[in-house]
Every structure is written in structure tokens, then in C-alpha cells.
Amino acid sequence: MDEFIKFLKNNNIIAILSNEVSNINEKTSILRANINKVNKVDNFIMLYQEFSKTLWIRVGQLDNPSRVMFHKYWVCHYSKVNKVKYSLLCAKISMNECHNHSVNTNGSMKFLRITPENCGIFTQKMAKKNFGCVNNPLEKLKEKTQSHTEKGISIIIHEEKPWAVLVVTPLMKRVQHLSSSKELIFCDSTSSCDTMETTLTTVLAVSNTGAVPIAMIMHEGQSSDSYTNAFRLLEKHYPLCFGCNESLLNGTGRLTSIRRSKEREGIK
Numbered sequence: 001m002d003e004f005i006k007f008l009k010n011n012n013i014i015a016i017l018s019n020e021v022s023n024i025n026e027k028t029s030i031l032r033a034n035i036n037k038v039n040k041v042d043n044f045i046m047l048y049q050e051f052s053k054t055l056w057i058r059v060g061q062l063d064n065p066s067r068v069m070f071h072k073y074w075v076c077h078y079s080k081v082n083k084v085k086y087s088l089l090c091a092k093i094s095m096n097e098c099h100n101h102s103v104n105t106n107g108s109m110k111f112l113r114i115t116p117e118n119c120g121i122f123t124q125k126m127a128k129k130n131f132g133c134v135n136n137p138l139e140k141l142k143e144k145t146q147s148h149t150e151k152g153i154s155i156i157i158h159e160e161k162p163w164a165v166l167v168v169t170p171l172m173k174r175v176q177h178l179s180s181s182k183e184l185i186f187c188d189s190t191s192s193c194d195t196m197e198t199t200l201t202t203v204l205a206v207s208n209t210g211a212v213p214i215a216m217i218m219h220e221g222q223s224s225d226s227y228t229n230a231f232r233l234l235e236k237h238y239p240l241c242f243g244c245n246e247s248l249l250n251g252t253g254r255l256t257s258i259r260r261s262k263e264r265e266g267i268k
Contacts, residue, residue, distance in 0.1 A: 180243070184205070
């Protein structure tokens with residue numbers, strides 16, 4: 001306490017008279033100081049906390065005191081006042097491991113709930129296994145070319161930039177020989193499907209049942225070179241795909257119009 005009083009006097013913070021300090025016992029001291037406002041009391045408590053490296057909490061006060069302005073009580077924060085005793089191990093866990101079914105077996109584990117995280121990981125692994133890497137799906141197509149060929153599906157890959165993949169199924173091969181395939185052709189392209197900017201272009205012909213596909217071409221981007229390379233791949237491997245007519249693709253990889261001789265003669 002003497003060191004604290006000396007600290008206050010040396011810094012001229014609160015005026016305290018030395019002869020006004022009295023000790024009730026070895027642990028308690030009474031100070032007389034020029035504190036006449038409530039905010040000065042709070043400042044005094046903060047100074048003492050900082051000086052003594054302790055923390056003090058208010059536990060009570062006199063309501064409407066008549067002889068003094070205010071009367072409050074503080075105790076150290078380690079005091080047992082208003083403290084609730086508790087154990088460090090406050091949780092009680094009861095477990096019964098006697099199951100009425102088998103555990104850690106294939107038959108029981110299939111009923112476990114799947115978290116969204118595990119579902120996402122499983123989906124990514126299955127997609128990579130069945131469809132290949134997102135950044136390079138052509139490698140997986142090469143692996144499956146033989147199995148698709150056995151089913152009558154033709155997959156032709158052009159790896160040079162801009163790359164292209166031609167897919168023709170048995171049904172498409174039949175449509176290529178229809179007479180309506182040399183009258184009118186539609187081309188429908190999707191937007192970018194993945195990080196490689198893959199575009200799926202479907203070449204369609206007119207039939208009695210509606211539009212039917214002649215071929216599907218996956219190619220890189222939607223530039224003129226990309227479309228030119230894609231149609232050249234179709235022309236190279238299926239030159240008679242438009243109703244056995246070669247004039248639709250005139251060697252440039254670009255679609256041209258077909259004018260049948262009979263219609264031209266009828267217009268004349």
C-alpha cells in the first residue's frame with residue numbers, strides 16, 4: 001500500500017495525506033483522498049488494478065445514502081462471491097455398446113448416412129474414373145474408343161489445335177443415307193461446357209418425325225477455325241453423309257446450299 005501511495009503522490013494523480021492513512025489490521029488500510037466525484041472513483045480503481053496487476057469487481061452498494069454521496073464495495077475477481085462451483089469434467093456420457101445388429105460389415109455400413117462432403121468426393125472420383133480429367137478428357141475417350149467401336153459407335157479424335165472429336169452412332173449412319181438429308185441441314189451448338197471451352201455441335205437433318213442427328217462434333221471454342229476444322233473432320237470420314245451428296249461440304253469445311261436440279265428446272 002505504501003508503494004501505491006508513493007506512486008500516486010509522485011505522479012500528482014490523487015492527493016493523499018500521509019497522516020490520513022490508518023491501518024485497521026495487517027490486511028486492511030483506510031485512505032483519505034480528495035475524491036469527490038463518481039468518475040474519480042472509477043479512475044482510482046483502474047489505477048490500482050494497473051499498479052497491483054489485479055482485477056476488482058463491484059459486489060454491492062448502498063442505495064440512496066444520506067451521509068455520503070455513494071458507498072460501494074469491490075472484491076478481487078478471485079473472490080468466491082457470486083461464484084458457482086463446477087467441475088472441469090462437467091459432461092456425463094452414458095454409452096451402451098450392445099447392438100442388436102452387426103457392425104463394421106458391408107451389409108451394415110451401407111445404411112450409414114452419407115455426408116455432403118463425402119458425396120462430393122465420391123462424385124469427383126467417379127467422374128474422373130468414367131469421364132477422365134476435366135482439363136484433358138481426350139485421354140479417356142481414347143481408352144473407350146475400342147469399346148464404343150464394338151457397339152457400332154464411331155469416335156474419331158483430332159488432337160491438333162484446334163482439337164475436335166467426331167461421334168457417329170449406328171442410327172446417325174442410317175439417317176445419313178435418307179433422301180431428306182440432302183434437302184435441309186440444321187447445326188445447333190451449345191455454349192462452353194467445361195474449362196476447355198468445349199462446344200458441342202449437332203448436325204441435324206429433316207425427317208417425317210422431326211429433326212434427327214447426322215453427327216455430333218465436340219470441338220474447341222467457337223472460332224471460325226474451330227468450326228472449319230470440325231466440319232472438315234466430318235467431310236473427311238463421312239463425305240456422303242448428306243444423303244450421298246458431296247456438294248454440301250465443298251472441300252472448305254463450310255456448309256453450302258444444295259439446289260436440286262429438278263427443282264431448278266421446275267422454277268424455270
